[in-house]
Amino acid sequence: MNRKDFFRKGLAKAFSVMEEGVDEISETWKAATEDKKSEKPSSQKEETHSKEDLIEVPLPKPQGKKFKGFRNLQLPPGADPTGKRFFSKCxxxxxxxxxxxxxxxxxxxxxxxxxxxPRMDVNLNACMLCDGYPCISSCQTGALKPYKKTETPKFGKAVGIFQHCINSRTGEKTCEACAITCPIPKVVNFKGNKPTFSKDCVGCGQCVSSCPTFPKAILVK
Structure with missing residues (x-):
């Protein structure tokens, strides 16, 4: 047997083995496909779970209160307390x-x-009660009017939340930041180690800004 015949017979034998393998794969695929067709679709299968096995997911409760927008906002310095003049002229x-x-x-x-x-929230950023009030001086419509010599602004009143105060934790008058930063004399007084705020408070919020605790131990209302 020469070399050419040897390779020819070898290739023929290899191709015959490959054809047999392909036939076997085809038969296996055909059988698997027929078995799959005989099965019922998942949507048509009978339910095997009882009601006790099902987990009930509670629906979210409707919210009774709606968002009311910004809260605790103050009018700018120089505005009238009711805001009637301010909103009519601004x-x-x-x-x-x-x-x-x-x-x-x-x-x-x-x-x-x-x-x-224009509005402000002194619990977030305190009014510094600037000399001459540049905000009032800039107003050309009369919406903001200068204060008289005997007149002071009134944005609210500071209220203490003593459970957040450092002094309530230490039991001593450890912190006096609110009294040091208050621009109005004798507004902040201490009863023992507890700070209190008099009716002369203008609600500028400087005590809130200086309070080192979080949550803050002071709130302007």
Whole structure:
């Protein structure tokens, strides 16, 4: 047998083995496909779980209260207490916002008018009661009027939350930050180690800013 015949017979034998393997695979695939077709679809299978086996997921309860927007907002210095004059004269120009050197004022949208009126939240950023009140001086419409010599602003009143106070933890008058930073004399007084706030408090929020605790031990209301 020459070399060419040897390779020819070898290749023929190899191809015959491959054909046999393909036939076996085809038969196996055909049988598996027929078995799968004979099975019922999963959607048509009978339910085997009882009601006791099912886990009931509670539906979320509807919220009774709706979001009421911003809370505890104060009008800018120089505004009338009721805000009637302020809102009638304010054009939402933003001059007072830009004039504030401490960025205390910020615009708040009003749905009724579509304007953004200046407001502040002294519990977040205290009013520093600047000399001459640049915010008032910048107002050209009369919405913010200068205070008289005997007049002081009134943004609210500081209220102590003593359980958050450092002094309540130490049992001593360890911290006096609120009394040191208060710009109005004799507003902050101590009964033992507990700070109290008199009716002369203007609610500027400087005591809140200086309070080192979190949550804060003081809140302007």
């Amino acid at each position: 054009t939402a120009c933003g001059d007072c916002i830009y004039a504030c050197p401490y960025s205390v004022l910020f615009p708040v949208p009003d749905d009724a008018t579509g304007k953004h009126f």
